[in-house]
Amino acid sequence: MTKRILLNAFDMGCAGHQSPGLWAHPDDQSLRYNDVNYWVELAQLLEKGKFDGLFLADVVGVYDVYQGSQDTAIREGVQIPVNDPLLLVPAMAQATEHLSFGLTYTLTYEQPYTLARRFSTLDHLTKGRVAWNIVCSYLDSAARNYGLDRQIGHDNRYELAEEFLEVSYKLWEGSWEDDAVKHDKTSRVFADPEKVHAINHDGAFYKVQGIHLCDPSPQGTPVLYQAGASPRGRKFAARHAECVFVAGPTPQIVRKTVDDIRLKADENGRGADSVKVFTVFTPIVGRTEEEAKQKYEEQKSYISYDGALALLGGWTGIDFSQFSPDQTLEYIENDAMRSSVEVFTTADPNRRWTVEELAKHVGLGGRGPLVVGSPEQVADELERWVREADVDGFNIAYTLAPGTFEDFVELVVPILQDRGLVQHEYEQGTYREKLFGHGKVKLPDTHTGTQYRKGKTLQHI
Amino acid sequence: MTKRILLNAFDMGCAGHQSPGLWAHPDDQSLRYNDVNYWVELAQLLEKGKFDGLFLADVVGVYDVYQGSQDTAIREGVQIPVNDPLLLVPAMAQATEHLSFGLTYTLTYEQPYTLARRFSTLDHLTKGRVAWNIVCSYLDSAARNYGLDRQIGHDNRYELAEEFLEVSYKLWEGSWEDDAVKHDKTSRVFADPEKVHAINHDGAFYKVQGIHLCDPSPQGTPVLYQAGASPRGRKFAARHAECVFVAGPTPQIVRKTVDDIRLKADENGRGADSVKVFTVFTPIVGRTEEEAKQKYEEQKSYISYDGALALLGGWTGIDFSQFSPDQTLEYIENDAMRSSVEVFTTADPNRRWTVEELAKHVGLGGRGPLVVGSPEQVADELERWVREADVDGFNIAYTLAPGTFEDFVELVVPILQDRGLVQHEYEQGTYREKLFGHGKVKLPDTHTGTQYRKGKTLQHI
Numbered sequence: 001m002t003k004r005i006l007l008n009a010f011d012m013g014c015a016g017h018q019s020p021g022l023w024a025h026p027d028d029q030s031l032r033y034n035d036v037n038y039w040v041e042l043a044q045l046l047e048k049g050k051f052d053g054l055f056l057a058d059v060v061g062v063y064d065v066y067q068g069s070q071d072t073a074i075r076e077g078v079q080i081p082v083n084d085p086l087l088l089v090p091a092m093a094q095a096t097e098h099l100s101f102g103l104t105y106t107l108t109y110e111q112p113y114t115l116a117r118r119f120s121t122l123d124h125l126t127k128g129r130v131a132w133n134i135v136c137s138y139l140d141s142a143a144r145n146y147g148l149d150r151q152i153g154h155d156n157r158y159e160l161a162e163e164f165l166e167v168s169y170k171l172w173e174g175s176w177e178d179d180a181v182k183h184d185k186t187s188r189v190f191a192d193p194e195k196v197h198a199i200n201h202d203g204a205f206y207k208v209q210g211i212h213l214c215d216p217s218p219q220g221t222p223v224l225y226q227a228g229a230s231p232r233g234r235k236f237a238a239r240h241a242e243c244v245f246v247a248g249p250t251p252q253i254v255r256k257t258v259d260d261i262r263l264k265a266d267e268n269g270r271g272a273d274s275v276k277v278f279t280v281f282t283p284i285v286g287r288t289e290e291e292a293k294q295k296y297e298e299q300k301s302y303i304s305y306d307g308a309l310a311l312l313g314g315w316t317g318i319d320f321s322q323f324s325p326d327q328t329l330e331y332i333e334n335d336a337m338r339s340s341v342e343v344f345t346t347a348d349p350n351r352r353w354t355v356e357e358l359a360k361h362v363g364l365g366g367r368g369p370l371v372v373g374s375p376e377q378v379a380d381e382l383e384r385w386v387r388e389a390d391v392d393g394f395n396i397a398y399t400l401a402p403g404t405f406e407d408f409v410e411l412v413v414p415i416l417q418d419r420g421l422v423q424h425e426y427e428q429g430t431y432r433e434k435l436f437g438h439g440k441v442k443l444p445d446t447h448t449g450t451q452y453r454k455g456k457t458l459q460h461i
Numbered sequence: 462m463t464k465r466i467l468l469n470a471f472d473m474g475c476a477g478h479q480s481p482g483l484w485a486h487p488d489d490q491s492l493r494y495n496d497v498n499y500w501v502e503l504a505q506l507l508e509k510g511k512f513d514g515l516f517l518a519d520v521v522g523v524y525d526v527y528q529g530s531q532d533t534a535i536r537e538g539v540q541i542p543v544n545d546p547l548l549l550v551p552a553m554a555q556a557t558e559h560l561s562f563g564l565t566y567t568l569t570y571e572q573p574y575t576l577a578r579r580f581s582t583l584d585h586l587t588k589g590r591v592a593w594n595i596v597c598s599y600l601d602s603a604a605r606n607y608g609l610d611r612q613i614g615h616d617n618r619y620e621l622a623e624e625f626l627e628v629s630y631k632l633w634e635g636s637w638e639d640d641a642v643k644h645d646k647t648s649r650v651f652a653d654p655e656k657v658h659a660i661n662h663d664g665a666f667y668k669v670q671g672i673h674l675c676d677p678s679p680q681g682t683p684v685l686y687q688a689g690a691s692p693r694g695r696k697f698a699a700r701h702a703e704c705v706f707v708a709g710p711t712p713q714i715v716r717k718t719v720d721d722i723r724l725k726a727d728e729n730g731r732g733a734d735s736v737k738v739f740t741v742f743t744p745i746v747g748r749t750e751e752e753a754k755q756k757y758e759e760q761k762s763y764i765s766y767d768g769a770l771a772l773l774g775g776w777t778g779i780d781f782s783q784f785s786p787d788q789t790l791e792y793i794e795n796d797a798m799r800s801s802v803e804v805f806t807t808a809d810p811n812r813r814w815t816v817e818e819l820a821k822h823v824g825l826g827g828r829g830p831l832v833v834g835s836p837e838q839v840a841d842e843l844e845r846w847v848r849e850a851d852v853d854g855f856n857i858a859y860t861l862a863p864g865t866f867e868d869f870v871e872l873v874v875p876i877l878q879d880r881g882l883v884q885h886e887y888e889q890g891t892y893r894e895k896l897f898g899h900g901k902v903k904l905p906d907t908h909t910g911t912q913y914r915k916g917k918t919l920q921h922i
Binding site for chain 1: 474476482484485486487492495496497498501521522523530531532535536537538541542543544545547548549550551552554555556570571572574575578579581582583585586587602605606607608637644645646649650651652653654657659667668669670671672673674675676678763765
């Protein structure tokens with residue numbers, strides 16, 4: 001049987017998300033980012049199109065590497081301003097029944113006690129349709145808003161993240177037993193205190209004594225996403241993530257990461273298929289190839305060159321203003337933080353990318369492939385990516401919002417449905433069940449988070 | 462002209478809020494606290510009844526003073542579990558047009574950079590209908606969830622709160638000028654970088670370098686509530702609060718606090734009427750006095766004696782389990798933290814309250830008056846309170862949810878409307894305009910928060 005393709009829409013609480021400049025396109029509505037009805041309409045569109053989820057990115061800083069200034073990001077509206085992603089969800093949840101929500105949230109500057117409550121509240125309000133994309137903040141400009149001169153060192157960020165997750169699991173899995181809540185109006189017992197446990201966490205970064213503030217939400221631990229592509233990030237993902245979000249311009253490049261993630265998850269005793277891998281994919285689709293190409297040419301003229309390089313500057317730490325637009329990329333030094341550039345320089349050994357070409361590419365949807373074509377051609381490409389990159393699904397990025405999603409829902413989804421590749425109807429149940437199968441409501445026993453459940457041996461796996 | 466009475470519903474992201482045990486009443490629906498539709502239905506009911514706002518309380522700990530244990534709070538469901546109040550708002554905002562939202566949130570364990578973004582996001586999503594009830598957390602059990610052995614000292618909490626507010630004002634009032642955002646599709650200018658300012662805050666508690674993550678929301682600074690009744694709390698309120706929430710069993714007791722708040726606000730150059738004062742008020746209303754009394758007798762039988770003392774233990778720091786139910790209160794020592802008891806002992810010099818009487822009183826709606834009567838009698842009492850306590854409005858507490866509010870909307874609001882005491886229709890505009898008048902969208906110039914606006918002299922008032 002063919003593997004079902006999982007579909008997320010990829011967005012953020014801002015205008016133009018990964019298409020800098022496109023907010024100025026007459027058909028783009030992403031300037032409505034402050035309007036709750038904009039988000040509700042988007043969620044309803046996605047549910048109509050049987051999307052599995054809406055994945056929201058986030059940053060808590062400004063892209064200020066390009067030209068050593070935040071001015072470009074502000075002038076071009078490059079992911080700033082940006083609203084809190086969690087607060088966009090409740091109205092969308094109320095207006096939908098099945099659509100799930102993947103929410104990027106940096107743990108670096110949060111208290112686990114409070115963030116765990118926020119996710120449990122959302123898991124309740126969505127009836128189990130929420131996922132957390134765990135992020136260790138990567139911007140110096142973010143760190144400087146939290147009393148630090150620069151971001152915490154890369155590996156230390158992951159040590160802190162490991163303990164943050166440990167506290168969160170204790171709250172989500174270990175504090176309230178599943179049958180603690182009675183809500184018994186006859187005996188007038190709200191909950192059984194014997195089944196509610198203080199977590200008494202005393203670690204290197206956090207001390208958290210009490211019980212979780214929320215009773216067990218449908219999923220307990222929300223579905224966990226992770227997006228770190230570094231070796232340390234992949235180790236973290238293999239241990240914690242149920243879904244991984246990767247990005248790359250070709251299936252071959254993404255495949256290397258996917259294989260490594262599956263191998264590491266298997267080594268962790270979780271099984272190679274325990275992790276669903278999503279990759280970013282930007283479609284410009286027309287009723288014909290010709291129409292799609294016209295759209296592409298027209299949209300391309302709205303790309304902000306400076307905005308794209310501001311975005312790339314934030315992602316890579318490289319100030320591209322030092323290079324002329326026709327500079328080729330292989331002359332730019334790479335290190336781990338500069339992987340966004342590296343993947344382009346190595347994508348095709350026969351192609352020499354210039355800075356301008358990179359900006360133009362990133363300017364329509366970011367680091368993934370941009371596929372311009374007829375509905376069939378786009379569907380073919382999605383199929384090819386699943387086959388060649390071994391991914392489970394896609395974060396569909398937009399060039400125009402909600403136009404990209406409207407086109408995809410109207411033109412591409414029916415073809416994928418006809419091919420048996422995406423769902424005709426939603427499965428019942430929580431997000432985790434929809435991803436992994438009926439009855440799989442909570443973390444599986446093989447997941448490290450379950451060691452903190454009552455009755456499990458409390459030792460590190 | 463008679464002063465309009467402002468009406469808030471008083472609730473919390475939990476069951477039974479201030480009526481411990483009443484969740485077990487067959488008519489109570491507050492066990493639906495995890496259901497987003499429950500909140501949407503409540504908001505729609507309140508808007509139908511022309512309530513100004515829904516005021517949500519919060520705690521981030523458990524009431525564990527009574528019997529030195531959290532077990533009573535858990536067994537009786539005394540404000541635990543409790544969902545994040547901010548996340549309850551967006552769906553309610555989407556389902557209403559005019560109802561405002563007063564949201565209690567402890568600043569003690571938050572980062573101002575992130576909390577400011579959350580409130581700005583909410584102010585955007587609600588189109589300017591949000592207020593923050595500023596709280597310095599008062600529970601040791603909360604502190605122990607954030608790496609501390611006990612809560613920060615009382616006055617230090619307010620020093621930290623002062624700086625937290627300073628940072629917040631800088632972000633809300635000083636970072637993005639009102640005309641910074643252009644959203645100009647023709648010139649392709651999203652925002653003018655010259656009008657967006659890094660706040661460069663470097664203080665004793667917080668260092669925050671960057672620009673605010675959100676563009677200017679309708680109100681900028683949300684409407685500010687404060688509820689501290691201590692001398693230091695009142696000083697803080699007189700400086701920052703636009704609305705103050707007080708509680709007491711008689712108008713005379715509340716009047717002392719109200720007079721002091723108005724005097725201090727006036728001394729701060731803000732004017733005695735710059736602060737709207739709300740007091741808690743719990744109605745049990747029937748079509749007749751007789752019907753109301755029957756309801757009272759019936760509801761009283763659901764009060765949890767232990768639950769009420771668990772609540773009182775948290776509020777006062779006194780473990781009432783050391784006293785027998787017939788112990789009279791004047792033998793209980795008082796200090797500033799024990800004001801909840803003090804107001805009852807001094808409420809009527811001729812009355813001797815026992816512990817049991819106190820528990821029974823607090824068990825139906827908390828520290829305010831419980832008024833049992835016909836619609837006219839309840840309306841009369843509200844009028845008397847406004848006259849005698851000089852309050853501007855009420856936080857209407859429930860004994861049954863949403864029954865108390867249904868009765869109030871159906872039976873009491875029409876009488877108050879006939880008397881010209883509450884609004885027949887909503888005013889247009891933001892919450893601040895609805896409170897203070899058309900055009901008063903942002904903080905008034907006399908408010909300390911405005912000193913951080915561009916062009917104002919940046920010095921402390």
